[in-house]
Amino acid sequence: MEAEQAAAGGTVLVVEDEARGRQLLREILEERGYKVVEASGGQEALQLIGGSEGPDVVLLDILLPDLDGFHVCRAIRKDLHSAHIPVIMLTALKDRASRIQGIREGADDFLTKPVDAEEVVLRVRNAARAKALFDAVQDDYKQLRELEQMRDKLAHMIVHDMNQPLTAMGGYLEYLRSVLKPGESVHILNAMNNITRKLGTMVQTILDIQKMEEGKVQLSLQPSDVPLIVDTTIDRMYLDAFRHCPLEKSFPQGAASAMCDPDVIQRVMMNLLDNAFKYTPVEGKVSVRVERQPTDVRVEVSDNGPGIPAEFHDRIFQKFGFLNVPTHTHRQSTGLGLAFCKLAVEAHRGKIGFVSQAGAGTTFWFALPEAK
Numbered sequence: 001m002e003a004e005q006a007a008a009g010g011t012v013l014v015v016e017d018e019a020r021g022r023q024l025l026r027e028i029l030e031e032r033g034y035k036v037v038e039a040s041g042g043q044e045a046l047q048l049i050g051g052s053e054g055p056d057v058v059l060l061d062i063l064l065p066d067l068d069g070f071h072v073c074r075a076i077r078k079d080l081h082s083a084h085i086p087v088i089m090l091t092a093l094k095d096r097a098s099r100i101q102g103i104r105e106g107a108d109d110f111l112t113k114p115v116d117a118e119e120v121v122l123r124v125r126n127a128a129r130a131k132a133l134f135d136a137v138q139d140d141y142k143q144l145r146e147l148e149q150m151r152d153k154l155a156h157m158i159v160h161d162m163n164q165p166l167t168a169m170g171g172y173l174e175y176l177r178s179v180l181k182p183g184e185s186v187h188i189l190n191a192m193n194n195i196t197r198k199l200g201t202m203v204q205t206i207l208d209i210q211k212m213e214e215g216k217v218q219l220s221l222q223p224s225d226v227p228l229i230v231d232t233t234i235d236r237m238y239l240d241a242f243r244h245c246p247l248e249k250s251f252p253q254g255a256a257s258a259m260c261d262p263d264v265i266q267r268v269m270m271n272l273l274d275n276a277f278k279y280t281p282v283e284g285k286v287s288v289r290v291e292r293q294p295t296d297v298r299v300e301v302s303d304n305g306p307g308i309p310a311e312f313h314d315r316i317f318q319k320f321g322f323l324n325v326p327t328h329t330h331r332q333s334t335g336l337g338l339a340f341c342k343l344a345v346e347a348h349r350g351k352i353g354f355v356s357q358a359g360a361g362t363t364f365w366f367a368l369p370e371a372k
Contacts, residue, residue, distance in 0.1 A: 010056035010128040011035045015045040015072065016090065017065050021113070025059060028117045029124065042067025046075055049082050057127045059111070059120075062091040062098065070105045077106035084134050086127035090115070152210065166203060170196045205336045212343035219261040219347060223371035226258050226265070226297045227251040227290050233269040234288065237277075245280050248287040256290055258297040258368035264344050265368070271337035272301040272364050279305030279362065296350070296370050302363040308356040316354060317342040341366070 012034050016022045019040075026036045037055060039045040042064045049055065058076065062069035069089055076082045088109040089102045099110055108130075109123050173193045211217045234247065258265075276286045280303040289300040308316065317338050345352040345366045356362035 009033055010131070011037060011053075012057045012059060012124060012128075013037045013039060013045065013048055013055035014059045015039045015042070015064065015069070016059070016061045017041065017063070021061070021090075025115070025120065028115075028120050032121050032125075034124065034128075041065050042069070042072040045072055049076060049085065050079070054082055054085060056085070056131045057124050058085055058087045059124070060087055060089050060107075062089055062102070070101055073102065073105040073107055084131070086131055088123055088127060166196060166200045170200060202336060205340050209336065209340055209343060212340075212347055217347060219264060221259050221261055221348075223257045224260050224262045224265070226256050226260075226299060226368065229260075229262050229265050230269055230288060230290055230299060233266050233273065237270060237273055245277075245282065245284045245286060248285065250287070250289040250291075252290060252292050256292045256297045257371040259371045260348050260350075260368050265348075268341045268344050268366065269299070269301075271341050272366075275337060275364065276301050276303040276305075276362075279303050281305060292370070293367065296367040298365060298367040300363050300365045302361060304361040307358045307360045308354075308362055309358045313356075317352075338364075 012025075012029050014022050014025045014029075014036055016025065016038075017040050022038045022040070026038065029036050037048060039048055043066050045058070045060070046067075049058070060069045060072060064072070067075075069091070073087050073089070076085060076087060086108045087106065088111055089107045090111050090113055091098060091102075092113045102110065108127060111120060111123060170193065173196060177193060208217065230251075231249070234249070273286070273288075280286050284304050287300075287302045289302070291298050291300075341364075342352050345368070348368055350366055350368040352364075352366040354362060354364045
């Protein structure tokens with residue numbers, strides 16, 4: 001008995017119109033260490049449940065003078081503030097129809113009057129434990145969200161502070177490259193400059209991802225020729241990225257205009273093309289296809305690399321979603337590029353996805369609303 005009393009705890013709301021019934025339940029529960037709050041009707045019960053500190057368990061009589069127990073239970077379940085509170089219905093009605101109705105309205109358990117003290121204690125104990133577990137999960141989730149927000153803020157602060165020295169370093173490298181004579185380690189400066197640019201792009205991508213997640217990015221939407229955007233991006237990247245493999249293009253006849261921000265979509269294309277290059281083997285093939293559809297313009301970027309195993313599919317568009325997939329460049333991906341692509345396309349009210357399987361290559365695609 002002492003151990004049971006020590007384990008007990010929590011607040012039980014007893015909703016019963018008969019004073020003797022309320023008193024009996026109070027004595028049973030208080031003896032086991034529970035705090036008991038009483039209500040003689042449905043309206044009073046709902047007011048107590050909606051207070052700042054709701055009960056852990058509700059013992060609810062079906063026959064009440066104002067609102068019946070079914071109505072009260074239904075109201076508890078509809079309110080997000082109280083929907084998780086266990087409800088045990090008290091009734092002298094033993095017919096099957098009443099229990100089915102109670103279950104339909106969201107009751108968790110039943111007690112038949114006249115109540116048995118041991119049964120009341122056991123059922124309330126189990127219900128209180130379920131509520132305590134729910135509260136613990138909610139607290140853990142809240143703490144996790146707070147930690148995630150702290151992590152994101154810290155990452156934003158670090159990246160923001162990195163941006164200024166990176167810009168300055170890039171400027172100095174550009175200056176040195178312009179004043180050095182041929183043969184004076186220009187190739188080293190070129191390599192350093194490229195690395196600085198890539199690091200700067202990564203920093204900017206992190207900042208842009210956070211802005212998109214917070215809905216702070218302002219897109220400059222305008223009717224834009226998607227094949228032209230794609231072709232311009234290919235021209236910018238081809239000599240550096242695709243020198244080891246051919247690139248095939250398939251564009252529709254005539255214009256294929258979408259409502260988009262050309263600069264943002266060009267960055268989406270750069271990420272998808274860079275991703276295709278990274279996973280395409282030497283003497284492999286990358287292909288780009290643009291096609292008009294009834295309500296949008298679809299772009300596909302395909303490679304014939306190793307493909308993505310099914311177990312990694314749910315990580316593809318996650319920030320920092322590392323994949324254990326071999327690449328010919330031996331570069332690891334942070335996952336930032338594809339995370340940016342997803343947020344950018346969805347900011348345009350477009351869609352993005354991929355088709356891939358191990359050993360059969362990968363096709364990434366996105367679709368933008370057609371310009372009216």
